[in-house]
Amino acid sequence: MKRYVVFLLAVFMLVPNVSFAERLTSYETGQPIVVQGKEVMLKDNLGLSSLGFRGVWVNTVWNNDFPKKAGMSEAEYKREYIQMLDKFQKYYVNAVIFQVRPSGDAFYFSNLNPISQFLTGTEGQGATWDPLAFMIEEAHKRGMEFHAWFNPYRVTHKDYEGGKEEILSKLSEQNWARNNPNSVFQAGKKLYLKPWDEKARDFIKDTVMEVVKKYDIDAVHFDDYFYPSKNLINSNGFYNEESEAYSSKAKGANVEYWRRSQTDALIQYIKTSIQSYNRVNGDNVQFGISPVGIWGTLEKHGPNSYEGAGVNIFGGAYSSFDNQFADTRKWVKEGWIDYIVPQVYWTFQQERSPYGEIVAWWADVVKGTNVKLYIGHANYKLNSKDKKEIAWTNPREIFNQLKFNDLYKDISGSVFFNATTLYDDANFSNENRRFLEVLSSELASSFEAQSQTSTGIKPKEELNVDESVKIDYAVRKTKYGNLVHWVDNYSGVSSHYVIYRVTNSAGVESKIPLSMVQKLSKTYFYIDKG
Template sequence: MKKRLAFLAMALMMIIPYTGTATAKAESDSYQPKREMRAAWIASVENIDMPPGKNKEEFKDWAANTMSQIENQNFNSAVFQVKPAGDALYPSDIEPWSSYITGENQGTDPGYDPLQIMLDAAHQRGIELHAWVNPYRLTMPGEELSDLSETNVAVKHSEWVVNYGDQYYLDPGIPETQEYVIKTIEELVNNYNIDAVHMDDYFYPYRIAGEDFPDSDSFDQFGENYEDKEDWRRNNVNTLVDDINTAIKSIDPSVEYGISPFGVWRNDSIDPSGSDTTAAQTNYDDLYADTRQWIKNGSLDYITPQIYWSRDFQPANYTILQKWWENEVDQYSQVHPTNLYIGLADYKVGTDTIDDTWNNPAELTEQIKDNRNHSGVEGQMHFSWSKILQNKLSYMDLVQDEVYYTKALVPEAPWNGEQKPKKPNRIKVEHNNNIYIYDNKEAEKFVVYRFEGNKEGDYSNPENIAGVVYSEGKETHFVDEEAEKDQEYTYGVKSLSSTNIESKDAKKAKTKNHNS
């Protein structure tokens, strides 16, 4: 999915140092935020992070193990790719089964629902699940239209399809394709209790030198109000982004909508308000993704620019781009705030042949520390899960030891609902530190705090978070796996709303552990 290495390395030149400032929020390298997005992308396309061909029980085991590992590494979210290319990793009335789940022909039913299994595995461990979709891509390189299922939209509506390079896409300029994409999102949000819908950087495809995207016919038919085809293309994307957000919120206002665009909006050589970079391709000029306008319109809840470069890489410097995006969100979030997360290049650690900085196992850890030093950055997403597991140069050990050694709650989105929930009705703690939480019907999930001894401690300190659990109805069960035998604890449980707002007060209980 993220096969953009060739594009990121293309013809980048020198930059001018950034002179802006940002407000520091971390007093030291040991600062641990109570709220911070810590997400892992789990890519299904070409089976980057998800193995194919598993039966239901094997897939359930894989999902459970994956989410347990994510939880144990103190991540709090997973971004699971459920619609990689005109297909679905869930039973859909609109799209065929993805070949990436079975390893067989597109349209082959695996006999189970991968998305629901992943969603259950995530929520059972207090992990958010963001459903990651690609709107327009139909094939990957080397694939032909003949490889697609007869129920694929490309087969049913060949008049919507264009060929660009060695791939096929839906033409974003045709209104019916927009309507089709929105219907697929509505189906997802109607049928699954997902926490967010997520899109990445593939709107119009990355530009191929010497080859224009073949949309002249649709421009002639639908672009009558535009003299400039590129402005029309940008409007097509802006309209889709806004309409998807409207569709999501009309079904469930608490479901977030987030996008992870390419890391450079525009170079300042083209636009003085762009970043001090020399990227050969940019969102605005090549992908027709005007990310600034989405922020202005309030069309998304979070944005995660893919700043897949090091702090020493001059043509597209991590620190320069981090500050630029922070300023964008601060300046242009006019309808409601937009949470800013940074997309991190775990896949480059120990493998990049252009920038030697990625041979330093501490580079990613230092980027996270830099994020924490800027009040406008609310966390990060890591690409991707298989690279986290590979742990090249033991870089993830450093992340765990230096920046992710406590748990963290995901950031709030109060503009989607600011009601503060009531605390749980009551809680009960049994001898194995099995905690039973009795719901007040207002909570989406609960955060469990553990304090040693018979007194409450500091609820603002993330070191006291034992874990998060999604509400299971009248009685929710949480097991404190890290509780020590025969240690006396005081537990406090607070409610979290569907927009991650925490209750003011906690319900408390005390116990002396008697693990056997």
Template sequence: MASKFHHTRILWHRWGANTLFKLMKLPLIERSLKRFSPILVLISFVAVLLLNSLSPAMAQLPRQEIRGVWITNNDFNVLKERTKVQEAMTQLRQLHFNTIYPVVWNSGYVMYPSAVAQRTGIQPFVFRGSDGHDILADLITQAHSRGLLAIPWFEFGFMAPPTSELALDYPQWLTQKRDGSQTSISAAGEVVWLNPFHPEVQQFITDLVVETVTQYDVDGIQFDDHMSLPYEFGYDPYTIALYTQETNNSPPSNPQDQSWMRWRADKITAFMVQLNQAVKARKPNAIFSVSPNYYDFAYKFQLQDWLAWMRQNIVDELIVQIYRPDLQSFVNNISRTEIQEAQQMIPTGIGIMTGLRNRPVPMQQIKSQVRAAQARGLGVTFFYYETLWNSAPEPPSQRIAGFQNLFPVPAFRSAMGRGE
């Protein structure tokens, strides 16, 4: 993208210079132009400077602006009713949203009828609506009929509750810390971690992802900060043996040893490359979306080198989660250089918190953060649907008016290969 913009800018420079040259050759105005040529040269110089100064913003213009919302299992009261889904999608379209990210993988369970899950012995979680319909299929149909993209979201990644069927039935798939413990505390509570280096785990995740993109008319697939591994993990027997085989050394006792961190991060990157290839083989136009934390945190604490993923051209869309109540902290994080780099390559947005069940977020905070993102040419995605206006500190009418103010005009998106 940056190279295309650079080429366009050069053409504009040439056009300006050629036009000025041709004008100066016209006999009737030759003398006048000679008199004013210093001024014309100055105007041309200023125009070039302005064009150069606008490079980042103009480079972002052809990118399709992301205006999305995550739809979680907390939204099930809406999802299970066809009429409520219709109303929700209509409302989002009227407010000029353009993308939904419905959860399909949460707590060790899938949210749709899955042959892969059944083969594994995992019973589907909640996949039927009030009249027995396929919730995900209905949601995608309703979204598409209103011009919204539908990109299912593998929320839990390699994470699962310790009491889930997946964790209990496949203990060999779990990784552990150096002291042998297998759990950590996350926003979802106590969790275990599937071993991202184990081939059976990789195959299981790949099968679920491929099933989703082939079984449904999706526009893409998204992975967030849990498609990773906390740096303390990786001391399970399988990973120790693999590391020893490849390096002729045992894993360092310090989990933050740089070479040990790099080895694990690179392994996750290699898997993501394979996963991308598997998705594209089935649906070449599918948007491969990632929604991590800001890079420094993602790599140091979660071994998630998403900057490498992006530079290896396996990321089609980036949404960086910046959940900060303090505006200055929010602005500092959305101004990071890796986000600016992403903007030159792919559609880029910021994940903004609109509230949790026990932690409402005022509309003024949402507005100030969206405005800060928009000022930097960034899209936005909100966490999560019910807290947009149904579970909020202000009345629904006030919240809806707030979003109308933030998105006064439409920003249509198309799937890759259908308008990009």
């Protein structure tokens, strides 16, 4: 097999012209889709956003995605995981966002958290091997990033009857929440770590950093679970056990402002801890957040609001700012995170939460920052057998969303929810199956086109390469040629990868490259037809 060497070089790339060929219309009415007052014209091919970051959330709570059952043998677990990653490769996935801490537990050997019941069948018992290092290695073998997904505050995932003490007694003796009841509160029938409790905050930070230090992960990932819904606030205006902390710590601040300051403190704490680790160890671990799709609406947050203007939709939409006390817009503007993945789980024609308006708003938010924007897509709705909305019977709905994202240079990729929609073939809906066929074909042809046109290097032009970089990469044959897939783990300043083909064991003998690939994300593809 041909050997490949990939070098890094800071130069500029010529960008090809792109034509527009398709007016986006409602699947139900045929009327043009209008975003920010303009009809939408889609490009005829997938562009830079679609060819950038392509992640998949792997949901472990309730064994929803993986593993499909608890208590698998090591051999069974490894076989199912490898099969899942191999399916992901068909759709050019380059990042696995794996839920390593679904509910106060761990999919790895930990000194702080009990082993997950979704791994062994019983929380804190039955673990004979540590799967996390294996999962990371298999992802990296395929040129995929591995993002460790944590649920920071959630203690219990299902409803329990009874009070806090009774529920805590059902957890394993190793569970931190059970041993630190003063750092836990009850909301409805579930338990959560107190966002306002410094001891709980330290524990969350320690949990995250244990994984950062012990495993070769590419990123830490939080999803949309912050404060529980404000619908669970008591009639006195406070969550359980919150009023005393507010009275002693808030110093007269508005209670909702104070709550947001508590989640702010956690996000800053995690960011600075990871930054410090990266600086000392020469690493490049990222920190990303995936909030609910709507930060706030223009109805509640007008153009002159101190916190910023909301998205131009109306009707009391559920939002991170107002319902979960998580100011995700602020985290972007302050640079407290490296990337954000809003869960825009709606269609273009959804009246109360239209996909286009929300995505356009987020693209404007990240503009001028160093925060990458990836969009979260609701593949699970396309795969549902019981679709609540006509637009989800359109097999091109998500494909059109990807092409719409390409209209915005500040969007760097997408993430699909959930993993089952990409690898559980036996249970695919017809719409999902057709979408995946189109996606695989279009991505392959787009990568081929990019390989042919995305470089400004003349065929015989030589380049002086100052530094070679050790990378994780994979090569596989496709009908278009040899697909090279790699992960960018270089922490220095650079803008492009320069690609050479080596057919002997001596290394690169010529300074004439095959191509250049612009740095947009951490993971990359190149198709070599030679």
